[in-house]
Amino acid sequence: MIVKIDEKHAQFADLAFECLVCTPVMRIPIDLNVLGFRDLLPQIRTVPGSFTLEHSLLTLWVMQEGAAMGTYTFSRDVLDGFISEAFTGTPPNPCQDCVTTIYDIKNILSLHGYLSESKKVDSNAEEHGIRCVGQLSNTAEDLFCMDRPKYLPNLKNPCWYAKENGRFRLKCVPYYHILGVCKSGTTDLAYRIRAHEHVLSCSDCVKGKETFYWCRRRYGYDVNMKSMSPCNFSCFQDKFAEAAKRIEETSKEAGYHTLITGDATPSDFNDFRGWPKIPQNVGLEKPVVLTPHLMRHVYTDPKFILILRNPADRLYSDFMMMSGSSAADFHKAVSRDIQIEENCMKNYTVEQCLYSLDIAKRLRTRIYLGCYSVFMREWLKVFPREQFLILRTEDHDQDPKAQLAKVFNYLNLNYTQEWITSIAKLPHQHASKKKILMGPMLEKTRVLLDNFYSRYKKDMADLLQDKRFLWLT
Structure with a gap:
């Protein structure tokens, strides 16, 4: 014009x-x-x-x-x-x-961030050899057929104006993602982050924090992997409509606006089971596009937070939450599931076995979620290491104030020592009462799991150059 x-x-x-x-x-x-x-x-x-x-x-x-x-x-x-x-x-x-x-x-x-409704691939996707192919039968929406949003420079949170029903409305996506992992303290961490006056919740989200868009709902699965109508990118944006409204209402004619919102879906990091429904993966034995590629197409400067727990302890807590009845029952399930995964890996790659929905359906536990390094390598193929703040559950439990300071600094959120001390003293959220009733894991089960996870823990420690992720103590 x-x-x-x-x-x-x-x-x-x-x-x-x-x-x-x-x-x-x-x-x-x-x-x-x-x-x-x-x-x-x-x-x-x-x-x-x-x-x-x-x-x-x-x-x-x-x-x-x-x-x-x-x-x-x-x-x-x-x-x-x-x-x-x-x-x-x-x-x-x-x-x-x-x-x-x-x-x-x-x-x-x-x-100023205004988008046309034209459809084309951004240069970053092309650099990864990924092109728009369009939504096919029984696949998810092809995000690579849309422009990356042009985010407004005067807003800290990634937001832009887009045309909707003949009017331009402010749309927002999360400033930060707590990517994972399940049963490692993500609910507690998200709760404390949302205590900050500049952090807004998402709407219609599980526990006020989880959209499950990237790992399940965009593929037509609900939280429990049952079929449902797929949630497209517009549906994902709707989860942050109230946050966008607040951001717009508090924006002034000049200046930099600091309100942010986030998504704390703890399966985004290591649940890639929907990969066959990504259009670029159709007909392939191995995926070429995974969640990191999709997020890289949408975000320019994402903030990713990971809180990781000793994988054996994580699995025990997860099993008790899902369906477990006793430590003996857990031992039986673990013994069986290790055998299933190891048999698969004799004939297929580790990635094929860990990302397989068919294999997951045969398991009684989500043992695959604890193979952190396999998933971490996928993310680091797409994003630089500095894009991630990686914490340990054990450190968060021992010294929550120090860990929260890392988080708030990473998110560029101001705080006083008095305030962060009060936030650190809040009661722990979503603690597992069932696991307490069932007692500790059997020692023989821990030996089995330590042996199964040992190579992934070593790989993770090497990848991050941090021996704490060996979980030796």
Whole structure:
């Protein structure tokens, strides 16, 4: 969309467009003595992109010493680039000595995060050899057929304006993800993070923190892996609609806005069982696209938090939560499941066995979730190490204040020592009472699990250059 503006008043025109695209609630009475503009639709209360509630056109009057030089009319459709020419009228009192400058309004809008509805692959996906193939029969939505959102630079949380039902609305996705892992303290950690005044919850989420979008719902599975209607990317955004509303309501005309929201789905890190439903993987024996690739297409600077627990202890707690009845029952289930996984790995790759929905359905435990290094390597193929804050459950339990300080620093959230001390003293959330009643794991079961997990723990310690992830003590 190209618009002609007199060069003498270019700085004022630029300012006007800046106001129009930046201000969710526009109140722009222009002072003629200061800016040289006539009132620009004063007291309009609407969102950017539908500049007036009564009309579909926006009119800008460029003034010279109080006399109208020209009238420039823009259809709201300019925001999607549908109108190629929007100049109307002849300046009644033209400036004879001025040079006309061409302004590309689409470029200005783009700088402020406005999206067109065109479909194309971003360069990052292409660098990974991933291209849009479109949604196929019985597959999930192809995220690579959409542009990555152009996030607004004045918001800390990743948000952008997108057209919805003829209006532009603020859309947001999480600033941070607690990726995992299950039964390692993710609920407790998420609860303490949300205690910060700048952190907003997600809407209609499990425990107020879990969307299950990336690991299950986008593939048409519910929390328990039962079939349901798939949740597309728009559905995922809806989980943060209330957060977006709060962010928009508290945004001002200038400045940097610090409210954020997050997703703490503890299966995102290590549940890749939906991979055959990713369009780029159809017909393949091994996946070429996994959750990290999908997230990399959406996010520019994600904050990933992992809290990892000794995998044997994690599995015992997980089993008791799911269906376990006793330590002896757990031993029987573990013995059987180790055999199933090891038999699979004799004929297939470790990844094929750990990412298989068919194998998982045969297991009584989720033993595969504790093979942390296999999943960590997938994430590090796509994201740099500094994109992750990796904690241990054992450290969080022993010194919650120190671990919370790491988290809040990583998320760039301010705090006082008095406040973080009070947050660290909050009661532990979602502690397993059933495991306490059933007593400790049998020693012979621990030996079995330590042996099974030993190579993955060693690999993880080597990968992170941190011996704490050997869980020797």
